[in-house]
């Protein structure tokens with residue numbers, strides 16, 4: 001789950017700034033060619049010894065074994081994108097430029113696909129090449145930019161390159177027939193014509209260059225200054241284990257986590273905490289999809305001037321677009337927590353005024369520290385006052401009006417105090433905003 005990387009130089013892509021490309025990728029996909037159909041010599045069958053024949057019995061010595069219809073080639077494998085909730089970025093697609101699916105097997109009764117000689121004649125399916133992408137991936141054709149589709153639900157698939165059809169099983173016409181021009185006869189799927197060699201050929205696969213764009217799919221975005229404890233709170237509220245450190249800009253790209261909904265789950269987590277990785281490995285597809293709780297997205301830190309490119313800039317703020325509410329994390333031990341809150345509100349407003357019109361709650365974090373605890377009531381008041389002042393300032397503008405925080409929760413991500421209450425406040429935020 002963790003999509004954090006402190007040193008942007010160590011990207012999987014070999015790219016210098018992985019956090020700038022975590023939400024985009026260009027890949028070329030190739031589907032497989034269809035397998036060649038079986039080419040049978042003559043279609044009449046042959047006489048074979050009758051193994052039941054005994055001297056003196058009335059059975060014939062030889063019996064007629066009809067020729068079987070030649071087997072078709074298998075279709076080539078398609079390339080399919082699959083929405084995998086365990087992924088939260090597109091960096092894994094920067095490792096490789098081209099993805100090639102398997103060709104279909106040739107129609108061959110012994111080696112490949114079975115024709116009607118088998119009891120159940122069938123052409124084996126070639127397993128598609130599945131490429132995992134995070135939820136919220138938009139797929140476009142690179143050339144021309146035509147929209148091919150969007151993957152938003154866990155397990156959803158999108159065929160981006162269809163495998164070539166398998167060649168037909170053909171009976172090679174006799175020499176005498178071959179000289180006759182344009183002899184075409186179709187009968188029970190057996191094709192006899194002068195194009196027999198072409199009919200047996202499998203169709204070619206396709207090659208498509210794709211431009212993938214990801215938008216984080218989350219219900220609540222966690223925003224705040226660097227070091228406020230956003231990632232710590234995500235870790236406390238969910239099973240996610242983002243990178244946490246005492247320096248700013250630890251988080252370079254959004255991390256996702258599902259809010260633990262019931263007490264039961266929290267208990268199970270405590271009990272089997274060590275087995276967490278097993279659960280994730282064996283059922284990564286269900287780790288988020290089956291959980292009904294809201295998805296939280298821990299964002300990189302915002303600083304004053306982010307809209308002008310300071311810090312990590314604000315391009316990642318587009319990932320808040322689909323959220324329904326925001327969780328502002330404020331370091332309550334800071335010199336002026338209310339001012340810190342306002343810096344983030346202003347940066348949000350400069351990016352998209354509508355973000356400030358979304359319901360939000362404020363988590364006053366680091367309450368375990370003396371400075372924070374002493375002044376907690378004062379800080380709460382200051383924050384409410386600042387939010388009201390913002391509303392007043394905006395009253396005359398045509399922009400969407402900023403809202404006041406729906407709740408102010410005092411928490412300590414490190415000691416775990418107030419976390420349950422914060423979880424409830426987040427749930428409440430979503431219930432109201434629906």
Ligand SMILES: Nc1nc2c(ncn2[C@@H]2O[C@H](COP(=O)(O)OP(=O)(O)OP(=O)(O)O)[C@@H](O)[C@H]2O)c(=O)[nH]1
Pocket residue numbers: 224225226227228229230231232233243244245246247248249250251252299300301302365366367368369411412413414415
């Ligand atoms: N004392 C105390 N320290 C905390 C608390 N929560 C987080 N911290 C510390 O604050 C520092 C920053 O925490 P992070 O969770 O990485 O902060 P962040 O907001 O995600 O930071 P960026 O990703 O850089 O924007 C770490 O050293 C944490 O251990 C808390 O409740 N109490």
Ligand SMILES: [Mg+2]
Pocket residue numbers: 230231232243244250251298299300301
């Ligand atoms: Mg962080």
